[in-house]
Amino acid sequence: MTPNLPAVTITGIGSVSPYGPLAGLIPQCSLQPSAITAWTTTGLRRAFLVQPFRPASVVPGLKTRRLDRLSAWALVASSLALKDAGIDLSQVDRSRVAVVFATAFGCVDLTEAFYLSAAANGWNGTDPSTFPETLPSAPASHVSMFHGLRGPNVTVSNKYFAGETALIQAASLLRHGQADVAIVLAGDALAQTLYSWYEVAGLLSPACYNSDPVSEAGGFIPCEGIAALVMELSGRANIRPDARSYARIRAGRWAAGGHPGEIIRQMLGGSVPSLTVCSGNGAPCATSPTIALAREVSGDAAVIILPLAVALGLAGTGALFHLILALSSRPVNGQALLLATAADSGFAALLLELV
């Protein structure tokens, strides 16, 4: 995505997160992890969890009985984002609406369930209704089915920058005329197999094991949820009288190596963003290189918004939450950089115009 291409505007936000199901920005409030009860643990284990809710109470008529949590959240978050954008799908050519979904682990709840059915019944006795829903792309497919969206439907991932990748790919689809509207979603659900992996690998914060307030003591606190953004070409959004504009995406780049400062400066084309939103990847050690890179490309005067623990806990799919939380903190208008680095795997950067 090069800077001289048309800008893309974020016109709607929806989310299902530990803050609850929300349309629009997320009100500022302190959030503490909660105790895991979905599986048996040896002692207290905490994470930022989505509290159970009835999807139909948020989106009237929504039926999620046969869906896993991730797919259900995707339907709720996408519905809330469309509502926030003021888009009435009955007035839109749905063959021109794309869905781009970023996930690191996909429908891990159901993958666990499928393995359990194989353990119990043998490989020839597994549950046919579970298997197709284990696909990482199942939530995005359900979003297309529920809303009747017949445009491109893409599920992407990247170890550290899945959310950023989804934003860039969605903007690309819009700019190349392959869709008029894109719903971008990013997120994951937390399951026992994931939590255990983090724990055995020694990646968890001490705050996962006690009730102390969250501190920066190393490690991270796993999180779950899905954020959704509605994106439209800025020209289209401008002529829609009820369209809001949270931010415009001017350009984006990501790479697994090379010289990030050089690549980002080239992307900026002489712009000097006054704000950097750090979209970390779950490892606190990644924050410092991100700040150093932000200073390198934007100078010492740039305001830097540090990642919140709740969004850090979503690892590679946290970018949308980082952005929503930053927008919710009412940053200054002007140009901003959404920036993430990973020690061994490069960077992702999006140039935004906050309006």
Place this chain on the structure above:
Amino acid sequence: MTDIHKTIVVTGIGIVSPYGMGLDYLQAGMLSGKSCLEPTKDVYPGFEGTTAQVRELALLAKNFSSRYSRTDQLAALAAGDAMANSGCDRATFRESGVVMANTVGGLTEIDTGIAEDPAEWYRRPGGLLRGASYPFAHVADAVGEHFGIRGPRCAISVACASGAMAIALAADMLLDGAAPIILAGGSDPLCPFTLSGFNSLRALDPNPCTPFDQNRKGLNLGEGSAVLVLETLAGATARNANILAVLRGWAMTNDAFHPTAPQTQGRGLADCIRLSMEMAEVSGDDIGYVNAHGTGTPLNDIAEANAYETAFRGRNHPIPVSSTKSYFGHCLGAAGALEAAVTIMAVRSGVLLPTLRLTDPIESPGVDWLRGEVKRQPLPLAMSASSGFGGSNTVLIFGSGRS
């Protein structure tokens, strides 16, 4: 007039298939009419049915990191083959992008014990490493890390359309200037997880599959990987690259219909074909061959036939169509990329491969179901169609690079 900055070309093709490693083995095997399908129980005891395996993978991948799943190994081998096929040294690819598709990620390395007692499973020797290969993004990282490629990496997973969609999205990325070259394709292995899943859905034909036959009974699973070297014509020309084909058009749509079944009339696929032809600025009469998705399942094949009837309505002659899954099975996330390579092979050599074992085709007057002998004729443009669970469709149109 061709805009060389907006024209995407293929300058390398890498293949790992049940025929072996490399496009030459694939081409020779398919032209000879050899089927790679064999009884599953010979490969995976306890499973019935028919599959196609890459038998020499253990030997080919013996020097790979133990962190690499079978999916990763297939992908890295195909990527290496693609780079070699391009005739360039590895340094050429240093700033390249990697867009790799798959559906099962590292599930090949995971057994049922992980769900019964995850912590104990991870504590076993190698447990953490085996678990770490689970995310489907790992395949793109494996390719990038193995070859020291440091451009943008992206993994795609849209069920059986994944491999084709990786190529389409990579083309968009090239137009965006995201990287000078992109290695794009798909990789998927056989494993108990998918064998069990498709068996539970009763989607498998116990015998070698018969796509587009009125008596078709289901699909056969295969495994493999294909990677294309993609770049703009400007970039390829500047470095005097050998242009194998031009990616003339691509499109992606969704049926928005059902979690596993295609829309009965094939509307999503027909739309996708129309959009790809609009991008390529060609008509239905210009397309000389369609390499179909053609799984052999009752629902897919009839929906696909309906899509061709709709999309090619008004053509002067029935559209020639075949399914090459009849040769090496359905390779899931790799299928679209492997079939893109077969389509390029058809364009370059002017061969139209028949569907094997097709004796009583679906009645579809607008379609020329290729069967029997290989046909040879000039083929300026050919199409590869892919569809998948969740209603995803992707269509790619390739032309000869000679003009």
